[in-house]
Amino acid sequence: MSLRGVSLSLRGVSVSARGASVGLHGAGPRVVVASVTWDYAAGSDSSARVAWNAFPSRRTVAPGRPDRSSRTPHDGRDMTEQHPVSSSGPDHGPPPNQPTYGPTTGGPDSFPAPGPYGAQPYDPYAPPAPYAPAGQLPVGQQPPAGQQPPPGYPAGQVPPGAPQVWGPLGPPVWKDPLPAPGTEYHRFLRTPRNAWWKGVLAIVGFVLGYLIINTVVGVGAIAFDVLTGRSTWESYSTGAVEFTPAIFLATNVGNALSIPLAMLLQWWIWGQPKRWLHSVAGVFRWRLLGRSAAVVVPLWLVYMGVSAIAFPQTSGITGPGSFTGESIALLIIMLLTTPLQAAGEEYGARGLIMRSAGSWVASPVPGLIIATIVPSLVFMAAHGAGDPWLNVYYFVFGAAMSLLVWRTGGLEAAVVVHAVNNMMAFGIVILAGQEINLDRSAGTGGPFMLVPMAVLLVVTLLLSLLARRWKVQRTSQPTGAGSPAAPGEPAAVLPGTEGNATH
Numbered sequence: 099m100s101l102r103g104v105s106l107s108l109r110g111v112s113v114s115a116r117g118a119s120v121g122l123h124g125a126g127p128r129v130v131v132a133s134v135t136w137d138y139a140a141g142s143d144s145s146a147r148v149a150w151n152a153f154p155s156r157r158t159v160a161p162g163r164p165d166r167s168s169r170t171p172h173d174g175r176d177m178t179e180q181h182p183v184s185s186s187g188p189d190h191g192p193p194p195n196q197p198t199y200g201p202t203t204g205g206p207d208s209f210p211a212p213g214p215y216g217a218q219p220y221d222p223y224a225p226p227a228p229y230a231p232a233g234q235l236p237v238g239q240q241p242p243a244g245q246q247p248p249p250g251y252p253a254g255q256v257p258p259g260a261p262q263v264w265g266p267l268g269p270p271v272w273k274d275p276l277p278a279p280g281t282e283y284h285r286f287l288r289t290p291r292n293a294w295w296k297g298v299l300a301i302v303g304f305v306l307g308y309l310i311i312n313t314v315v316g317v318g319a320i321a322f323d324v325l326t327g328r329s330t331w332e333s334y335s336t337g338a339v340e341f342t343p344a345i346f347l348a349t350n351v352g353n354a355l356s357i358p359l360a361m362l363l364q365w366w367i368w369g370q371p372k373r374w375l376h377s378v379a380g381v382f383r384w385r386l387l388g389r390s391a392a393v394v395v396p397l398w399l400v401y402m403g404v405s406a407i408a409f410p411q412t413s414g415i416t417g418p419g420s421f422t423g424e425s426i427a428l429l430i431i432m433l434l435t436t437p438l439q440a441a442g443e444e445y446g447a448r449g450l451i452m453r454s455a456g457s458w459v460a461s462p463v464p465g466l467i468i469a470t471i472v473p474s475l476v477f478m479a480a481h482g483a484g485d486p487w488l489n490v491y492y493f494v495f496g497a498a499m500s501l502l503v504w505r506t507g508g509l510e511a512a513v514v515v516h517a518v519n520n521m522m523a524f525g526i527v528i529l530a531g532q533e534i535n536l537d538r539s540a541g542t543g544g545p546f547m548l549v550p551m552a553v554l555l556v557v558t559l560l561l562s563l564l565a566r567r568w569k570v571q572r573t574s575q576p577t578g579a580g581s582p583a584a585p586g587e588p589a590a591v592l593p594g595t596e597g598n599a600t601h
Contacts (some may be wrong), residue, residue: 102176134298275369281574283378283507284456284469284500287368296367297454303367304450305476308361312352319348341534343427350435356442360450375449377508378574386506386570390514390561397560400555402522409546428528432521440516441509447473447480447496448503448512470500494551498558505562507572515557 273290281288287297322344323329329342341349361372376382456469474496481492499512506512527534565572 148360168512244550275371276374277574279574280461281378282466282504282572284452284504285462285465286374286378286456286574287364287370287453288460288465289370291368291369294458297457300363300367300454301451301472301476304356304360304364304446307354307363308356308446308480311355311359312349315348315352315355316345319344341426341428341536343431343504346428346432346534347435350439353372353440353442354435354438356446359437360445363451364450375445375453375509377506377571378386379508379571383508383510386508386565386568387510387514389564389568390511391518393561393564394514394557397553397557398518398522401550402526405549406526409549421529425528425531428534429525432524432528434523436524437513437517440520441513442478443477444499444503444509444512448499449509451476452500452503466504470497470504473500479549481538483538483543484540485538485543486540487545488538489549491543491547491551495554498554502558502561505572506565506570511561511565515554515561 119421151185275289275291276288277289314516319342320329323342324331328344329340333340361375364370364375365372371380381403452469454466455472459465473494477496478489478492481488483489483492499516502512502515503509524534
């Protein structure tokens with residue numbers, strides 16, 4: 099007896115046909131169930147699956163008759179063969195002209211084509227494989243063992259863009275090198291990357307670097323003077339340093355090199371881009387420099403003229419002099435390099451050191467006090483004066499410049515005041531035909547030093563008020579680390595802050 103049936107499964111991509119037969123072999127029945135299934139996937143090959151299932155029944159064999167079940171090729175286990183469909187002939191795949199049911203194009207419910215023997219089974223819940231151009235490995239995927247990587251990738255290396263393999267703790271947390279919007283200049287290094295020892299390392303590193311640079315450059319200038327016969331080694335043994343053109347140039351260049359030194363230390367220790375040392379806007383604001391110079395230069399001309407008449411000892415003019423060829427050389431060096439010398443001292447003292455000290459304290463007011471005192475002490479010690487009045491003057495000078503940097507949000511105005519002061523101080527001596535002798539020994543200062551201190555405080559107050567009127571940007575704003583406001587265009591103003599990045 100045989101039973102055959104055909105069933106159609108409307109899943110859109112599957113047609114199945116099943117048949118069953120029951121045969122009486124000997125004294126007992128034997129049931130053989132066979133099924134054939136064709137699976138279709140639009141745009142891919144098909145597969146045919148044939149299965150035979152034999153279920154022997156319990157029976158007894160009559161005496162003298164052979165056991166025919168021993169001749170069956172089936173052993174009672176499920177045997178399955180999977181044949182890849184080929185276009186070589188009609189023996190593979192579904193019958194010709196077989197109708198298809200369901201979608202004829204690929205969709206989310208379609209099944210992929212079967213892989214070669216030994217391939218992993220299809221997992222509908224597995225994430226999609228990463229995309230990669232032809233001939234390249236997906237991001238983070240290594241070539242299989244025994245195979246070469248795609249062209250362009252060295253053997254044993256992960257293609258560009260592949261994630262780094264980290265330890266059990268995972269990748270390190272990325273920390274922003276820039277502070278939050280609304281941060282003032284002296285607190286600019288209080289970022290997620292800050293640590294108390296970084297400020298100490300920055301100050302010590304800058305002082306050591308400054309000493310090394312100026313020693314090397316100074317010794318070179320002294321050797322040049324000795325070799326050219328301008329001076330002798332014995333003239334320097336007394337400690338008195340005469341500012342020859344070579345010494346003057348070496349001093350200014352050594353101080354100017356403080357600018358890249360301070361920028362490199364800030365970038366190396368905190369990872370902050372070097373341009374953010376200029377100001378909170380991330381650019382050097384030339385417009386603010388010009389405005390400050392227009393205010394400071396006239397005031398300083400009046401101050402230096404009155405001081406030369408009322409206090410000639412402060413101007414360095416000791417008597418009649420002669421304007422020589424060396425005076426011309428000194429004047430040219432002063433015009434070209436003294437502004438850079440003054441800027442170098444500001445970038446070192448009011449730039450890196452002020453910010454390093456300000457990074458130690460979280461509170462703004464105590465942080466400002468520490469950020470003012472520490473660089474002023476370093477600035478005073480760097481001049482090496484032996485007179486107490488001169489030391490007080492240098493400390494007041496440093497404190498006034500620190501407050502000016504705080505009120506303007508950058509170093510531009512302080513560079514102007516420092517450069518104008520030094521250029522006029524040296525210019526008067528050079529134009530008068532005098533030798534530049536920096537005598538800072540005890541007794542060279544006095545109460546008359548209160549006059550330049552008062553002038554410094556007045557100029558600082560005036561520039562601070564003008565900066566507020568000019569709406570100068572005093573705090574950081576969210577212009578982005580990689581795209582500061584272009585010159586002539588206002589920066590994006592954060593609520594609660596004020597100012598223009600170009601002033």
